[in-house]
Structure formats: structure tokens, C-alpha cells
Amino acid sequence: MRTSRWIFRWWGAWPTWTGYAAAAWSLLYGALGLFWAMGGSGYPFGPVDEDHLSGSVLEGADVGVTAPAMAAVGAAGAVLGVVMARGRGRPALRNALLGLAWAQAVTFALVIPDYFLIAFVALAPLLVVFAFTGVPGAQGGVGDILYWHRVNLLVLFAGGVLWAATALAYQRRTGGACVHCGRGDRPAAHWTSPGSALRWGRWAVWAACAASLPYEVTRVAWYFGWPLGITEDFERMMQDTPGMLEAGLGFAIASLLGGVLTHGLVHRWGAVYPRWIWFKAGKRVPPALAIVPASVVAVALVPAGLMNLRVDLEPGLWAVSLPGVIFVAWGAALGAATLSYHLRRRGACRRCGRGTAERAGRDDRAGDEAGAGVAVGP
Structure with a gap:
């Protein structure tokens, strides 16, 4: 019970830690890029047999170009994440930081990956079963489905999600809105x-x-x-x-x-x-x-x-x-x-209290409709 409460409390505080998490992710992936640039093995977009090709936009990209770029982007992202987690920034700097953060989010989560993300979502329950029963057909096991070319795309997607959360939290924080619900002092649109x-x-x-x-x-x-x-x-x-x-x-x-x-x-x-x-x-x-x-x-x-x-x-x-x-x-x-x-x-937001009047009005309307025998919508 205590563990579950701690998890929910930790998850509810996502605006405070996503910037640091994105920075750590960028630093680690940048280190991998540096490793591959120095000739290390495991470069995820290198030559591979036809059965293990990915549909990524980077598939077949030259390691001499891509790996150093990964290292540079990772190092810059590590600094950017910490700055966004701790600082506010003037308007011009704020816009630049947001542009960089959202660009990384879109690139890592949407542009570089391929169809395997949606296939992984659909197959996730079966993969758990296959881990114990084996994969039907000619494939040798789960490793024939979750090989490094594909797992790397999941890693990049996770980084993109972290950067999207970092950008959203920073955008709200520097825009005067609640970092948890996004509501501000101005009337809602x-x-x-x-x-x-x-x-x-x-x-x-x-x-x-x-x-x-x-x-x-x-x-x-x-x-x-x-x-x-x-x-x-x-x-x-x-x-x-x-x-x-x-x-x-x-x-x-x-x-x-x-x-x-x-x-x-x-x-x-x-x-x-x-x-x-x-x-x-x-x-x-x-x-x-x-x-x-x-x-x-x-x-x-x-x-x-x-x-x-x-x-x-x-x-x-x-x-x-x-x-x-x-x-x-x-x-x-x-x-x-x-x-x-x-x-x-x-x-209503538990942190800032905004939305209380809106919620109260909605509950009043729901009570009136229920009393009149009208089906209440969500």
C-alpha cells in the first residue's frame, strides 16, 4: 500500500522531475552516440540483414555522420533539460528553449520511429505470453521480435515523451499557468x-x-x-x-x-x-x-x-x-x-484549486437532469 501511494505521489509530481529525466536520457543516449562514433558496436541504424531492417527514417544512415550528431544533440539536451527544469527564462530565451524541446519531442517520438510502435502496443499482451510459451511459427523467440534495431526505436520514443512532458511543464510554468492542470487566471477559451x-x-x-x-x-x-x-x-x-x-x-x-x-x-x-x-x-x-x-x-x-x-x-x-x-x-x-x-x-485541480466553480456548475446541471429523468452525459 505504501509503495503504491509513493508511486502515485511520484507520478503526480511529474512537472518537477521530467526535465531532469529528459536531461539524463539525453546524456545517456548522447554517450551511446559518442561510443558509436568511436567505433563501438551496436549502432542501431547500421547494415543488417533484410529480416531485421526497421522502417525508421534513419535506417541505413552513415554512422560517421549520425553518431556524432547523436552525441552533440545528447550533450545539448542534457544542459537544456536542467535549464528548463530549474529556470524561467526571458521571453526570447523561453521561446527558443520551447522550440528546441518540442523539436526533440516530435523528432524522437514521431519522426524517427516506424510502424513498430503501434504493433508493439497491439502485441504487448501476446509478448508477455510468448516470453513463457515461445513464439509460434518459425521465429526462435521473443528476441526475434524485440531485436535491438526495434528496441532502439522504443528507447527513442520514450525520450520523445520525456521531452514533450518537459516542454509542456516549462511552457505552463513560464506562462503563468498551473503546471499540473494548465489552467491560468484568464477565463478558459x-x-x-x-x-x-x-x-x-x-x-x-x-x-x-x-x-x-x-x-x-x-x-x-x-x-x-x-x-x-x-x-x-x-x-x-x-x-x-x-x-x-x-x-x-x-x-x-x-x-x-x-x-x-x-x-x-x-x-x-x-x-x-x-x-x-x-x-x-x-x-x-x-x-x-x-x-x-x-x-x-x-x-x-x-x-x-x-x-x-x-x-x-x-x-x-x-x-x-x-x-x-x-x-x-x-x-x-x-x-x-x-x-x-x-x-x-x-x-478541480488539487494543486491550484482552479476549476472548482466549473465542476460545481457541472454537478448542479447533472443533478437537475438526473432528477428530471434525463440521461446524464460524461
Whole structure:
């Protein structure tokens, strides 16, 4: 119990430690860059057999150029993280620091990684099982899935998340807003009100579900023998490759289930457990239970989409990569829907107390609607 409380307290204090964590991450990764620049082994973008290639934008990059750049960026990031964690900065310096921090966040989390981020999110439960049972098929084990070229991309993604948190905390701190909730002394913008957020959140949910349809339809069609958007030869190749069509079908089903859960971001059952979840029926859904996984998926979709933008579209094979390009729009729409859910579910800030009046007004309206027999939304 004490350990869990300490974890929650530590997690709740994220604005105070993310800058130092980002600095430490940058220092360590910069040290790796220096090691590779001096001829050390393990350079993650070097020559590798075709089965272990990544789809990263840096795949095949010259170690003589990339490794020293990693070392320099890492050293600069170590200083930047400490400065942002401790200092406030004048307006001109503030803007420069924020620009550098957000640039690192976008580069490490969205630009350099590939499709493996979203695949890892989808396969994570299976990887735990495979660690004990072994991987079905010709692969020798989990190491054939989590090899260094891929693990490195997860490491870079983690660094990008740390830099995004560092930039957000610094932006709020230097902008006079609460570092925990982001509210300031000025009246909140209209689009952040619960009613407005619900309206544009619904559009975001429908956009997210529509963006996933091309991927889902094509993969289901392939499984049942219809070469939609591909050649018949390509369809036969997949049929002759054990597990290939099944994997595509599995991802499509996971996507469809994710679409159903996405609707919960704008419906009542996303805020209060429905009756068919009998052991929780009528109880409040913790906001983080929806916000955290939805945010992770939204961010992980974007690198997959950007990777597909770099793939050459072969004649007769448009369905191989074109549905993946739409992952960028899918991730953006899911992120917007998640933000809408957060704005409608957030309560008064425990640190600054802002939002108390807003919450009280919302509770009064909910009580009036419940008394009148009207279904109460989130």
C-alpha cells in the first residue's frame, strides 16, 4: 500500500522531475552516440540483414555522420533539460528553449520511429505470453521480435515523451499557468468548455473511426481471399506465408474493437460503467483508464503513417501502404477525441484549486437532469 501511494505521489509530481529525466536520457543516449562514433558496436541504424531492417527514417544512415550528431544533440539536451527544469527564462530565451524541446519531442517520438510502435502496443499482451510459451511459427523467440534495431526505436520514443512532458511543464510554468492542470487566471477559451468539447469531440471520434476503415476492410478482404488493392500474385504469396493473413486479420479486429472503445470517449458508458459490466455497473470510470491508452495509441499511430508516406507506391499494390498513410489522420483524430474527453472529465485541480466553480456548475446541471429523468452525459 505504501509503495503504491509513493508511486502515485511520484507520478503526480511529474512537472518537477521530467526535465531532469529528459536531461539524463539525453546524456545517456548522447554517450551511446559518442561510443558509436568511436567505433563501438551496436549502432542501431547500421547494415543488417533484410529480416531485421526497421522502417525508421534513419535506417541505413552513415554512422560517421549520425553518431556524432547523436552525441552533440545528447550533450545539448542534457544542459537544456536542467535549464528548463530549474529556470524561467526571458521571453526570447523561453521561446527558443520551447522550440528546441518540442523539436526533440516530435523528432524522437514521431519522426524517427516506424510502424513498430503501434504493433508493439497491439502485441504487448501476446509478448508477455510468448516470453513463457515461445513464439509460434518459425521465429526462435521473443528476441526475434524485440531485436535491438526495434528496441532502439522504443528507447527513442520514450525520450520523445520525456521531452514533450518537459516542454509542456516549462511552457505552463513560464506562462503563468498551473503546471499540473494548465489552467491560468484568464477565463478558459470557449472551445474547452464541456459542451463545446463534446460537440467537436463527436466529430473527432467519427473521423478516427473513418480513418481506420481502409486498413480494416482491406485486411479482412485479404484473409477471405479477395485481393482488394493488391495483385493476385501478392495474395498467393501471403497465403503461402504462415501466419501472415492471420496477423493482418488480428490487427484489423483489434482496430475494430478499438473503434468501439473510441465511441466511449463521447458516450455515457465512457464515464459510468454500463450494466453489462456487472461488477462495476453504475460506478464512475477513472478518466485515466481511457485517457492513457487512447493517448498512447494516438501517438503511436503517427510514426506508422509517416513511415508509409516514405514507401514507394507500387502499381497494383496500393492497399499495402496507402491505408497506413491515413494513420496520421487517425492518430490526430483520436488525439483530439481524447482531449475532448479529458476536458469534459477533469475536475478541480488539487494543486491550484482552479476549476472548482466549473465542476460545481457541472454537478448542479447533472443533478437537475438526473432528477428530471434525463440521461446524464460524461
